[in-house]
Amino acid sequence: MKQLFVKYLVSFSYLLESSSRYKRVKRFFDNLLNNxxxxxxxxxxxxxxxxxxxxxxxxxxxxxxxxAYWLEWYDYYIVxxxxxxxxxxxxxxxxxxxxxxxxxxxxxxxxxxxxSLKKVFSEIFAQKWEFVTSLPAIIDLVAILPSYRxxxxxxxxxxxxxxxxxxxxxxxxxxxxxxxxxxxxxYALFLLLAFFTLIASMMIYVFEGAGQNxxxxxxxxxxxxxxxxxxxxxxxxxxxxxxxxxxxxxLVIITGLGAITFLTSIIVSAFGEKLPEIKQTRVxxxxxxxxxxxxxxxxxxxxxxxxxxxxxxxxxxxVIENDPQKVERAELDGHRVLQADxxxxxxxxxxxxxDNVKSIIAVTHNDIINVFITINARSLCKSVEIIARCSxxxxxxxxxxxxxxxxxxxxxxxxxxxxxxxxxxxxxxALQAILTxxxxxxxxxVEVKRGSFLDGKKVGDFDFTGSRLVLLAVLKPLKxxxxxxxxxxxxxxxxxxxxxxxxxxxxxxxVSIADFKxxxxxxxxxxxxxx
Amino acid sequence: MFDTKKDQREIVLFGYGKLGxxxxxxxxxxxxxxxxxxxxxxxxxxxxxxxIVKSFTVDFKHDQExxxxxxxxxxxxxxxxxxxxxxxxxxxxxxxxxxxxxxxISTSAENTRKLKFIGADKVIDIYEASANRxxxxxxxxxxxxxxxxxxxxxxxxxxxxxxxxxxxxxxGKYVHDIDFKAMDLILVGITDKEMxxxxxxxxxxxxxxxxxxxxxxxxxxxPALDAFYKKLTESRQTSTESKRG
Numbered sequence: 004m005k006q007l008f009v010k011y012l013v014s015f016s017y018l019l020e021s022s023s024r025y026k027r028v029k030r031f032f033d034n035l036l037n038n039x040x041x042x043x044x045x046x047x048x049x050x051x052x053x054x055x056x057x058x059x060x061x062x063x064x065x066x067x068x069x070x071a072y073w074l075e076w077y078d079y080y081i082v083x084x085x086x087x088x089x090x091x092x093x094x095x096x097x098x099x100x101x102x103x104x105x106x107x108x109x110x111x112x113x114x115x116x117x118x119s120l121k122k123v124f125s126e127i128f129a130q131k132w133e134f135v136t137s138l139p140a141i142i143d144l145v146a147i148l149p150s151y152r153x154x155x156x157x158x159x160x161x162x163x164x165x166x167x168x169x170x171x172x173x174x175x176x177x178x179x180x181x182x183x184x185x186x187x188x189x190y191a192l193f194l195l196l197a198f199f200t201l202i203a204s205m206m207i208y209v210f211e212g213a214g215q216n217x218x219x220x221x222x223x224x225x226x227x228x229x230x231x232x233x234x235x236x237x238x239x240x241x242x243x244x245x246x247x248x249x250x251x252x253x254l255v256i257i258t259g260l261g262a263i264t265f266l267t268s269i270i271v272s273a274f275g276e277k278l279p280e281i282k283q284t285r286v287x288x289x290x291x292x293x294x295x296x297x298x299x300x301x302x303x304x305x306x307x308x309x310x311x312x313x314x315x316x317x318x319x320x321x322v323i324e325n326d327p328q329k330v331e332r333a334e335l336d337g338h339r340v341l342q343a344d345x346x347x348x349x350x351x352x353x354x355x356x357x358d359n360v361k362s363i364i365a366v367t368h369n370d371i372i373n374v375f376i377t378i379n380a381r382s383l384c385k386s387v388e389i390i391a392r393c394s395x396x397x398x399x400x401x402x403x404x405x406x407x408x409x410x411x412x413x414x415x416x417x418x419x420x421x422x423x424x425x426x427x428x429x430x431x432x433a434l435q436a437i438l439t440x441x442x443x444x445x446x447x448x449v450e451v452k453r454g455s456f457l458d459g460k461k462v463g464d465f466d467f468t469g470s471r472l473v474l475l476a477v478l479k480p481l482k483x484x485x486x487x488x489x490x491x492x493x494x495x496x497x498x499x500x501x502x503x504x505x506x507x508x509x510x511x512x513x514v515s516i517a518d519f520k521x522x523x524x525x526x527x528x529x530x531x532x533x534x
Numbered sequence: 535m536f537d538t539k540k541d542q543r544e545i546v547l548f549g550y551g552k553l554g555x556x557x558x559x560x561x562x563x564x565x566x567x568x569x570x571x572x573x574x575x576x577x578x579x580x581x582x583x584x585x586i587v588k589s590f591t592v593d594f595k596h597d598q599e600x601x602x603x604x605x606x607x608x609x610x611x612x613x614x615x616x617x618x619x620x621x622x623x624x625x626x627x628x629x630x631x632x633x634x635x636x637x638x639i640s641t642s643a644e645n646t647r648k649l650k651f652i653g654a655d656k657v658i659d660i661y662e663a664s665a666n667r668x669x670x671x672x673x674x675x676x677x678x679x680x681x682x683x684x685x686x687x688x689x690x691x692x693x694x695x696x697x698x699x700x701x702x703x704x705x706g707k708y709v710h711d712i713d714f715k716a717m718d719l720i721l722v723g724i725t726d727k728e729m730x731x732x733x734x735x736x737x738x739x740x741x742x743x744x745x746x747x748x749x750x751x752x753x754x755x756x757p758a759l760d761a762f763y764k765k766l767t768e769s770r771q772t773s774t775e776s777k778r779g
Contacts, residue, residue: 297672304641308665316673362672366664390668394552409671413660414553416667417613417639418560419685420658424637425543425609426564428656430695430751433723433733434685444723444735448676473720473736475753476680489676491683493691494720494754506676510722510735 009118013108016101033096036089040291051089055168058082086147086167093143097134100127138179142166177281185273192269196233196262203255204229210247218242233259279327279342286341287353290321296360297321299338300345300376301367302329305392305413309364310338323350346375351383362388366411370398374405381406437510446475446508447516449523453503456526463497471515478506543567544608548623550577550589551615553639553660558586561611571603573619594623597630605631612638612654617645621652628653690756693722700746702766708741718758725749 019025034041061078064070103126111118134140146163169176182189208225218241219225228241232255243249290296295318299310302324310333313320322333322340333340343350345365354360365376370393377391391407393399399410424431437446451457457465467474477499478489489506492499501507509516544567547558554570558581561568570589572578581589592599610627612620617640624638640646640659649657670678683691698704704712714721723735726742733751734742742748752759 304661305665305668308662309668312665312669313672316669318672364668364672366668388672390671392664394556409668411664411668412556413664414556415560416663417553417658417660418557420663421557421611421637421639421656422561422564423685424656424658425545425561425611425635427693427695427751429725429733429749430693430722433735433751434681434693436733446674446677446680448674473722475720476683478676478679489679491679493680493683494715494718497715508676508680512735 005120009120012104013118016104016108019101020105029096032092036093036096051085052168054082054085055165059165083147086143090140090143090147093140094131094134098127098130100130103127103130139169142169177277177284181273181277182270184277185269188269189266192262192265199255199258199262200226200229200233203233203251206251207243207248210245210251211243216241216244216248229255232256233262235259235263279330283342286321286339289339290341290354290359292359293319293321294359294361295319296354297362297364298323298345298351298354298360300324300363300365301372302326302333302340303366303368305366305411306364307332307336309366311336314338321354346372346379348379348383351380356380356387357384360384360387362390365389365391365407367392370395374398374401377402377405377407444510444512445516446510448478449507449509449516449520451501451503451505451507452523452527454527455503455523457501457507457523458503460501461497462495462499462501467509470511470519472509472511472519474507474509476508477501478508480504545569545611546571546603546605546608547611547613548572548594549612549614549620550581550586553615554613555580555584557611557613557639569603594619594626597626600626601630605634608634610634610636612636614639617641621645621648624649624654625652684753691754692756692759693751693753694759695749695751696759696763696766698744698746698748698750699766702746704744704766705746707744709736709744710741712744714752717754717762719752719754719762722751722753724751 035044035047038044058078061070061074065075104123107123107126108118110116135144142163146167148163169179204222204225207228208219208222212219212222212225219228224241228243231238231241232252235256243252297313297318297320299306299313299320300323302310302322306322306324310320310322314337320338322330322338323343323345324330324333324340325342325344327342330340330342341350341354345351345363351360351363363376363380365373365380367373367376373391373393377389380387380389388409389407390409390411391402392411392413393402394412394414399412402410420431423434437444462474462477474495475493477492477495479492479502481488481490509519511519543565545561545565546569547554547561548571550558550570550572551574554572554577558568558570568586568588570578570581570586571592572581572589573592573594575591578589578591590603592603594600605627610631612623612627614620614623620638620640624636627634627636635655636653637656637658638649638654640649640657641661643659643662646657646659646662667678670681683689684693709721709724712721721736723733724742724744725733726745726748744750752762754762
């Protein structure tokens with residue numbers, strides 16, 4: 004009989020292990036309940052918060068008023084059933100029973116030992132017990148209890164329905180995480196307080212409980228007085244009347260003040276320690292869904308200017324910096340900052356590198372770190388654009404090998420700009436003006452839109468000079484309809500054929516370029532309308 | 535023309551540390567008359583080890599030692615690793631030279647302001663320039679590609695400034711009269727002497743009259759630029775000869 008049971012149990016476990024549908028369903032519920040990055044969890048959380056709030060409202064109103072029958076019915080059945088289903092689902096997704104069975108079965112087969120059902124069930128039980136005894140699970144379970152209206156005292160558990168909301172708010176959960184990080188100190192403090200309260204209550208009871216104080220008639224009165232005094236609340240409904248009692252009061256008040264100061268310092272220091280983590284979580288939440296993000300790794304001099312300029316041009320940026328002082332500086336400059344190490348895979352994976360990141364700008368002052376950032380990013384994503392800074396020529400070769408698309412060598416740029424200036428000061432000034440846009444002439448790029456007046460036409464068909472533009476180059480895709488890689492056709496002849504996705508690089512004043520871009524868009528709109 | 539200027543300008547490069555070394559490498563691809571001046575014997579020796587014969591150790595605090603280098607009329611390039619030293623150097627050089635061009639490297643907007651204030655002719659902020667390049671790569675990739683072709687990549691395409699000599703074929707003509715495209719050139723702008731020393735972009739649409747002394751900024755491949763330069767100088771000779779005749 005046992006053998007048959009084991010046989011079916013193992014077969015069923017293997018069936019679950021091989022079933023992609025089962026895994027898919029379980030993963031779906033696991034994501035829905037536990038994965039903050041899962042897009043649909045947000046809707047589930049909102050739904051649960053609504054259920055909790057409605058239920059708590061009904062239960063609170065029901066204390067003195069009579070609520071409508073259908074509302075009671077909703078609270079009795081719908082809410083309770085939803086809570087029970089949720090609890091069951093959480094219990095289910097917490098670990099895989101079938102995996103434990105398979106592991107034990109395979110171990111038994113391998114070592115030719117008997118398959119112990121007792122061991123298997125105790126392990127499964129331990130795994131599930133871990134969930135059942137966790138604080139959120141206890142709150143979940145207790146929150147179901149107010150449904151049993153027959154036991155009136157259970158109404159107090161309505162509070163637990165409110166506590167249940169903690170599950171659906173990450174910031175509230177973080178508060179408990181912070182307290183948990185100081186549990187040893189808090190435990191010691193509460194133990195000390197409990198000890199003092201007990202001693203103080205016993206002493207006051209001994210000195211004033213035998214009729215000296217008309218307000219202390221039982222040990223409970225003494226404990227109540229001790230708690231009220233030690234917490235420095237002091238209602239004044241019970242006051243000591245004997246000298247001994249007053250002396251104890253003095254001790255208890257001093258102890259209470261010390262304990263409260265200690266408690267405050269524990270909580271404040273815990274918050275101080277956890278603050279960077281809280282900020283990090285907040286930043287990650289903010290950028291989780293941002294597309295085309297530019298990661299500025301390193302907030303040194305170049306990082307600062309790049310961040311400021313990119314932001315000014317409407318680009319989305321996130322500064323990644325390890326040094327707390329630089330993090331603070333970046334925050335003061337108004338940037339979103341993640342205090343993290345960009346050379347670590349986890350940091351970039353958290354930011355969904357391949358899906359959301361447009362470029363990585365490795366501009367720390369250390370060439371080696373820039374190489375590591377490049378290797379890290381390129382090994383995780385083939386397509387992301389990487390711009391890396393370096394000073395040494397030997398490092399430049401390594402950066403190219405590591406997969407950097409562009410190298411920035413400040414010393415080389417300085418030398419080159421110096422050389423250009425010495426050779427041709429007028430041309431240099433012209434170039435500087437174009438690059439820095441300090442004069443209103445600039446170089447800009449305009450993509451030939453499909454169906455626009457230039458699509459399928461020749462360069463000579465448009466009077467660039469008349470439009471006060473100078474056509475410097477045309478960038479043509481290497482493959483038709485390829486948007487990423489282009490070859491440059493410098494100073495293109497009049498008969499050059501233009502197609503959609505070609506990029507024209509034109510020089511002109513802001514007004515002329517803006518007008519040209521507008522004409523391009525207008526011609527597309529006109530074509531669409533006439534079609 | 536850039537190439538013809540290659541051996542004409544004498545450059546004194548101050549500094550052969552991390553920064554000066556790299557600046558020398560870039561300058562030496564365009565200019566051959568470069569003197570390296572250092573404060574540190576070790577770095578001067580380093581320059582000599584790299585084959586720079588004209589490298590000297592000078593105490594920058596002693597003006598006479600600097601003057602003995604013969605700085606007048608030269609390009610003085612300050613590329614010390616330490617910014618305070620660059621500022622001090624520019625101040626010293628400015629006080630002891632009349633017609634030298636002083637270029638200095640800067641590492642911040644604050645230093646740039648100080649350097650300009652004490653009279654540096656050109657200040658290159660290496661971090662600002664690097665950041666500009668990064669921003670352009672991200673926000674204007676096609677423009678960056680084209681500028682790379684012009685500035686960074688040695689493919690023969692360059693931005694050149696050419697002064698119109700007297701009696702050339704351009705004299706008296708207007709911008710619209712000349713078909714630069716037919717010569718495979720792009721006229722970017724002009725410094726029109728009649729209108730002051732300001733550089734004016736051709737895209738502004740004003741039809742300038744070319745005069746001797748105007749400076750044209752042209753973009754094109756080396757052969758086209760060479761041919762244009764040749765045509766300018768030849769037309770000058772032809773015109774002079776015909777006047778003599």
